Amino acid sequence: MSADSTKIAVIGAGLIGRAWTIVFARAGHPVALYDANAKALSRSLVLIDGGLADLEAAGLLDEEPAVTRARIAPVVTLAEAAAGAGYVQENIGETLAAKKTLFAELDGLVAPEAILASSTSTIPASLWSADLAGRARCLVAHPINPPHLVPLVELSPAPWTAPDIVTRTRALHEAAGQVPIVVHSEIQGFILNRLQGALLAEAFRLYADGYASTEDIDKTVRDGLGLRWSFMGPFETIDLNAPGGVADYCARYGALYHEMAQTQQARPWDETLVRRIERERRQQLPASEIEARSAWRDRRLMQLVAHKRRAAN
Numbered sequence: 001m002s003a004d005s006t007k008i009a010v011i012g013a014g015l016i017g018r019a020w021t022i023v024f025a026r027a028g029h030p031v032a033l034y035d036a037n038a039k040a041l042s043r044s045l046v047l048i049d050g051g052l053a054d055l056e057a058a059g060l061l062d063e064e065p066a067v068t069r070a071r072i073a074p075v076v077t078l079a080e081a082a083a084g085a086g087y088v089q090e091n092i093g094e095t096l097a098a099k100k101t102l103f104a105e106l107d108g109l110v111a112p113e114a115i116l117a118s119s120t121s122t123i124p125a126s127l128w129s130a131d132l133a134g135r136a137r138c139l140v141a142h143p144i145n146p147p148h149l150v151p152l153v154e155l156s157p158a159p160w161t162a163p164d165i166v167t168r169t170r171a172l173h174e175a176a177g178q179v180p181i182v183v184h185s186e187i188q189g190f191i192l193n194r195l196q197g198a199l200l201a202e203a204f205r206l207y208a209d210g211y212a213s214t215e216d217i218d219k220t221v222r223d224g225l226g227l228r229w230s231f232m233g234p235f236e237t238i239d240l241n242a243p244g245g246v247a248d249y250c251a252r253y254g255a256l257y258h259e260m261a262q263t264q265q266a267r268p269w270d271e272t273l274v275r276r277i278e279r280e281r282r283q284q285l286p287a288s289e290i291e292a293r294s295a296w297r298d299r300r301l302m303q304l305v306a307h308k309r310r311a312a313n
Contacts (some may be wrong), residue, residue, distance in 0.1 A: 003087040006030060009110075011078070012091030012103070013037075015146065016119050022051055022090050022148040025071040026061065027176035029213050030177050034081035048072065051148065055178065058302035059307075068217055082109035082285055087172060091119045099128040107132045115165055115172075117141035121193060124129075124186040125158035136162040140183075141169060147178070149301040154190045156183040208273050214280040227249035230304065231311075 008024040021044075025298040027032045040168050047098035052065035061068065061275075075081045082088065090105055099118065106116055116138045118125065129138035147153070153173050155164050158239060166182060170186040173180040183190050202302055203217050228237050235246065242249035285293055 004030075004084045007032065007085045008194070009034065009081040009085035011035075011081060011088060011106075011113070013041045014091060015141060017047050017089075017091035018044045019146040019148040020091065020119070021072055022055070022068075022123065023046060023176055023178065024026065024089075025068050026052075026055070026148070026198075029071065029176070030082040031072050032083075032085065033072055034076075034078055036078075038076070045074060053088070054299070054302065055148070059306050060302055062127075066155055066271050076258040078105060079109055079187065082106055082114075085110055085114055087117065087169070089119060094120060095120050096123055096127055099123060100131075103128055103132060103138065106310065107134045110134075110283075113137075115139075115169055117169060117269045119143055122188075123186075125156060125161065126186060129158055129160075137165050139165060140181075140190070141168060142192075144192060146298065146301075149298060149305060151177060151179040151305075153178045153180040154183055155180050156186060156190050156193060158186065179180075193249055202264055204277075205264065205267060207277065208267070214277055214283060231308065234242075243274065 008031045010021045010024070010031055010033045011051065013021075013033055017035070019114040021031050021033050027113070033041065033044065037045065045199050049065070049069060052061060052068055055061040056065050088108075088110060090100060090102060093295075099120065103116060103118075110116065112134065114190065116129075116134070118128065118140050119142060120140055121142050123140075125140045126136050129135040133156065138158060139161045140154065141156040142156065144150040144152045152158075155166055155169055155173075169181045170182065181191065187194070199221070203221075206212055206217060207214055210245070232240070237245040242252055244302045
């Protein structure tokens with residue numbers, strides 16, 4: 001069986017799978033959505049309908065939701081999802097054994113030219129693809145939650161992934177409106193989680209040592225760093241923060257940052273510390289309101305995406 005380069009198979013209909021389904025259907029692809037749990041699959045379709053309606057309300061859908069929805073076909077078997085697919089996006093749990101089993105099955109189901117990608121945020125492609133006959137067409141395509149609103153995708157190939165697979169995957173995501181980056185060699189956490197981890201480690205440290213409250217640390221990012229970072233990265237930020245550009249900035253502040261880094265040793269997030277942070281967070285946001293606040297977050301993200309689109313024109 002040959003692959004249809006336009007057909008996408010999304011495996012796993014949870015939060016990330018639903019969002020990927022919207023990404024690809026919104027871009028005009030026919031999408032076969034599969035989940036081993038029939039109830040999860042049925043529920044995902046209701047949530048996808050709600051997501052498409054929200055996108056339309058925010059001005060982020062270029063057609064009627066029903067038109068996009070018509071491209072999404074729920075299927076009851078993995079073989080049906082894989083049949084003719086040019087690209088497969090896997091979204092099952094973060095368990096190496098389960099991924100090995102699933103990709104071994106997919107490797108025997110899809111056409112030779114099809115691409116097999118995982119949404120994993122923790123497991124390098126080399127660990128689950130090493131024994132596959134078609135391992136050269138496997139890679140990680142790690143999204144940021146939720147990918148239909150936050151467009152970055154980290155493409156992390158295994159050492160044996162064919163360069164053409166990376167090129168084709170990058171082109172597919174760019175055409176779908178995502179922002180793919182390439183991780184040149186495998187590293188734990190890829191790029192985004194390592195950057196996020198560095199900030200989290202320092203946030204936990206500053207709080208643990210009594211320098212600021214959780215709310216004030218959040219404000220520092222939300223109303224400080226985050227405003228710039230919503231449209232610039234760290235290198236462009238410092239390039240614009242000194243009259244002579246990045247070299248000037250490094251000459252002025254490089255020694256200071258090196259000195260600070262000496263005090264930023266990693267620490268475990270011990271139970272006592274986590275309980276303190278949990279208490280402060282629950283004072284700010286009761287547990288019963290987390291789901292509603294998450295929906296608020298998504299609406300704010302939609303507004304930000306819409307603003308960035310208008311600003312780019």
